[in-house]
Amino acid sequence: MTDPVLPIPDDITTPWWEATRESRLLLQSCRQCNHVQHYPRAVCTACGGGELEWIESAGVGVVDSFTVVHRAPSPAFQAPYVIARVRLAEGPTLLTRIVGATDQELSCDFPVSLAWESLSEEFQLPVFRITITQ
Amino acid sequence: MYIARASQAIAAGQAETIVVSFASNQRSARSRSLGGVVESHTPEAQFETPYGPLYPLSYYAMAAHRYLHDYGLNRADLAQVAVLAREWALLNPKAFRYESGPLTVEDVLSSTMISSPLSAADCCLVTDGGGAVVVTSLERARDLAKPPIQILGYGEATTNTSMSQVPLLPTGAAASGKSAFARAGLTPADVDLVALYDSFTITVLLSLEALGFCGPGEAAALVASDRVRPGGDLPLNTSGGGLSYCHPGQYGVLLLVEAVRQLRGEAGVRQVANPQVALAHGTGGILSTHATVLLGVDR
Numbered sequence: 001m002t003d004p005v006l007p008i009p010d011d012i013t014t015p016w017w018e019a020t021r022e023s024r025l026l027l028q029s030c031r032q033c034n035h036v037q038h039y040p041r042a043v044c045t046a047c048g049g050g051e052l053e054w055i056e057s058a059g060v061g062v063v064d065s066f067t068v069v070h071r072a073p074s075p076a077f078q079a080p081y082v083i084a085r086v087r088l089a090e091g092p093t094l095l096t097r098i099v100g101a102t103d104q105e106l107s108c109d110f111p112v113s114l115a116w117e118s119l120s121e122e123f124q125l126p127v128f129r130i131t132i133t134q
Numbered sequence: 135m136y137i138a139r140a141s142q143a144i145a146a147g148q149a150e151t152i153v154v155s156f157a158s159n160q161r162s163a164r165s166r167s168l169g170g171v172v173e174s175h176t177p178e179a180q181f182e183t184p185y186g187p188l189y190p191l192s193y194y195a196m197a198a199h200r201y202l203h204d205y206g207l208n209r210a211d212l213a214q215v216a217v218l219a220r221e222w223a224l225l226n227p228k229a230f231r232y233e234s235g236p237l238t239v240e241d242v243l244s245s246t247m248i249s250s251p252l253s254a255a256d257c258c259l260v261t262d263g264g265g266a267v268v269v270t271s272l273e274r275a276r277d278l279a280k281p282p283i284q285i286l287g288y289g290e291a292t293t294n295t296s297m298s299q300v301p302l303l304p305t306g307a308a309a310s311g312k313s314a315f316a317r318a319g320l321t322p323a324d325v326d327l328v329a330l331y332d333s334f335t336i337t338v339l340l341s342l343e344a345l346g347f348c349g350p351g352e353a354a355a356l357v358a359s360d361r362v363r364p365g366g367d368l369p370l371n372t373s374g375g376g377l378s379y380c381h382p383g384q385y386g387v388l389l390l391v392e393a394v395r396q397l398r399g400e401a402g403v404r405q406v407a408n409p410q411v412a413l414a415h416g417t418g419g420i421l422s423t424h425a426t427v428l429l430g431v432d433r
Binding site for chain 1: 180246
C-alpha cells in the first residue's frame with residue numbers, strides 16, 4: 001500500500017524534491033521582480049512573470065508560529081510532534097516541523113536552522129531546529 | 135455565503151424562494167476524523183501533508199499561539215470562550231451540553247491536549263444536527279405567518295488554501311465584516327446580538343476583533359466581561375455555540391437560525407431583550423473562508 005503522505009512531484013516541483021536528496025532547500029526567485037517564493041509554482045505570485053530560477057535557501061529563519069500535535073491524523077505519524085510555520089530569511093514562509101524541542105522550549109519568533117529528515121527512499125523533508133546561540 | 139447567493143438570485147429575479155440548509159449525522163456515523171479532510175489536489179498539498187498537520191485544527195492552533203504571543207495572553211484567555219458558551223448552553227434545552235453543568239477555566243485547561251494550545255474543550259463539538267432558513271423577497275415574506283427578518287447586509291472573503299501562504303493574523307473576517315457593515319449602512323455599535331462560528335475558542339477572539347467589536351488584543355477581556363453574558367448589552371453565541379450547543383459540521387446555518395429566533399423573540403429563557411440587529415459570522419476552511427450576515431427586525 002502506498003503511504004498517503006508521500007508527495008507526488010509534478011513538472012514544476014520535481015527539481016525541488018530532487019534537491020532534497022542532496023539536503024538542499026530550494027526556493028524560486030523571479031528574474032523580473034526578484035520576488036522569492038515557496039512552494040514552487042509556474043508563475044511569480046508577485047508579478048505574474050514566468051521566468052523563475054531556483055536559488056538555494058541559507059536555511060535560517062524564525063518561528064512564525066507552531067503547534068504540538070498530540071493526536072496524529074493517521075497511523076503514519078507518531079505524536080507528539082511540532083508543526084510550525086517558519087519564515088525564512090529569504091522571505092517565504094513554509095510549513096514544516098521543529099525537531100528536538102518540546103512545547104515548553106518553543107516560542108514564536110525563535111530563530112531556527114534547517115535540518116533534514118528522511119521521508120522515503122527517494123526524498124528528504126526539510127525540518128528545523130532551534131538555533132543555539134552562544 | 136449562501137445568504138449572499140440567495141439574496142442576489144432573488145434580487146435578480148432568478149428565484150423567488152430559496153432554502154438554505156445543512157444537516158449531518160456525523161456523530162452517529164462516526165464520520166468525522168481528527169485529521170480532517172485533506173485536500174490533496176491543491177498544489178501546496180505535497181509540501182504540507184507530509185508533515186502531518188491536523189486539518190483544519192493545527193492551523194487554528196498556530197493562529198492561537200501567534201495571537202497569545204503577540205498580546206501576552208495565555209490559554210486561560212482562550213478558555214473563557216468555552217466557559218461563556220457553556221453558560222449560554224445551560225439556558226438552551228436543545229443544547230448538547232444542556233445538562234452538563236457549568237464549565238470552568240480549569241476544566242478547559244485540564245482537558246486533553248489535541249494540538250497545542252488547543253485542548254479538546256477548545257474545540258467545537260461533534261454532533262448530529264441540522265438547520266434551514268427560507269429566503270424570499272421582503273414583499274412575499276410580509277405576507278407570511280411569521281414576522282420577516284430582513285437581510286440588511288452581507289460580506290464574504292476567502293484568503294487562502296495553504297497553511298503557509300498568508301499571515302496568520304488578522305483574518306479575512308475584517309474584509310467580510312467591513313463589506314457587510316457597508317452594505318447595511320451600520321457599524322458594530324448598532325449590533326444587539328452576535329453569533330460567531332466558534333469552531334475553536336481562538337476563532338471567536340479573532341472574529342470579534344476583525345469584525346470591529348473591540349480592538350486588537352482586546353477580545354479576551356471582552357469575552358470575560360458581563361457584556362457578552364446573559365443580561366449583557368452584547369450577547370454572544372446565545373445558543374451555546376458549536377462549543378456547547380450543536381456542531382454537525384457546517385455550523386453556519388445554525389448561526390442564522392439562532393439570530394432569527396432571537397430577533398423574532400422565540401428564544402425562550404435565553405431570549406435577549408428586544409434585539410433589532412443581529413450579526414452572524416461564519417468561518418470555514420483553515421480560518422480562510424469568511425461570511426458575515428447582518429439581520430434585522432422588519433420595520
